[in-house]
Amino acid sequence: MSTKSTLGTIKRVGAILIAIAIVLAAGIVVGQAPAIFGVEEDPEASIEFEDQQGTGENVTIEEVTLSDGGFVVITDGGDEPLAVSDYLEADTHENVTIERAEDAEEDLVGQLTATVHRDTGGDGYAYEETEGEEDRPYLEDGFPVSDTASVTTTVDDDALSDSFTVGSISAPESATTNDTIEITAEITNPTELAIQQNVEFRLGGTVLEQQALELDGDETREVTFRIDTVGAPPGEQPIGVYTEGDGAITTIDLEFHTDPAVEVVDAGDENVTVDAAIPVDGFVGIEDENGSLIGTSDDLEPGEHDNVTVEFDEDTDVDEDEELTASLYEGESDDDEPTPFEGEDGDGVETTFTLADVADGEDDEE
Structure with a gap:
């Protein structure tokens, strides 16, 4: 074998070894990408x-x-x-x-x-x-x-021992988030004296209604609450009836009353107006044709919202024929990495439009 052939073989082997080293190094870098390049995971x-x-x-x-x-x-x-x-x-x-x-x-x-x-x-x-x-x-x-x-x-002082007690609570197993539900609780005065106390109803930890109840000694009476569920978050929610020192709790499965949606109703050079139905805390965002977020609404609670204004970011110049997308997002509008809302099918909820189409009374819903 000539010297030239030997050198050529050595070079090829060296090149292969270098390539292997590069691949291994790349694998290590990719595995450590979040730490090396500052990519942050969503806090959990x-x-x-x-x-x-x-x-x-x-x-x-x-x-x-x-x-x-x-x-x-x-x-x-x-x-x-x-x-x-x-x-x-x-x-x-x-x-x-x-x-x-x-x-x-x-x-x-x-x-x-x-x-x-x-x-x-x-x-x-x-x-x-x-x-x-x-x-x-x-x-x-x-x-x-x-x-x-x-x-x-576990404290048996006078204030707590004189509290009305909640013997039972009756509530529907499920409802929608635009329903009126009826909850009935059995309240007893355990003392021998006539007493007036407050009885309150809570949904998801929030007090929605309070009633002043007066009972004679050893009297038991049913108390009924009629509660509007509009604005309540969907999903399984705890509901309870409470007195000063006692209470009863159960759960209710709330289903969002309509399909999540966003519809553009007006648009101009500075903002877009939409109607939105969103089942979680979130907001509406406008994206340009490159997928960049160029405007957000104020934060929205779960429910239906009419005439939501989405302001374009400062120095944003949108051509009237540029295709824009209005989308629902979860979380808060000033999050560093906003999360698009996904429906039950795993797809986002969005609609595409142009300023010119909206001016002509048209928009394309997806």
């Missing part, structure tokens, strides 16, 4: 909050997992939290005890909701203080990650 969380007895001073979360760390916030349907956990590192935590806030006016009893919040400010929990700008809840399918539990007290 889960929580298990079981029914329990307590003193009213604290509650225990059976298990909570946070991908980015944060807090667990306890509420009873009011505007202010009753308790907030210490900061929790990104991990799974078991048997987390949360103490009642010092300025909380109510004990931790009744139907309570535990919601997992992120720590976006880095200076302690500040969701209410910043009007929702910081420390927002973790989301799953567009809804805050939360769980509800019925917390009863």
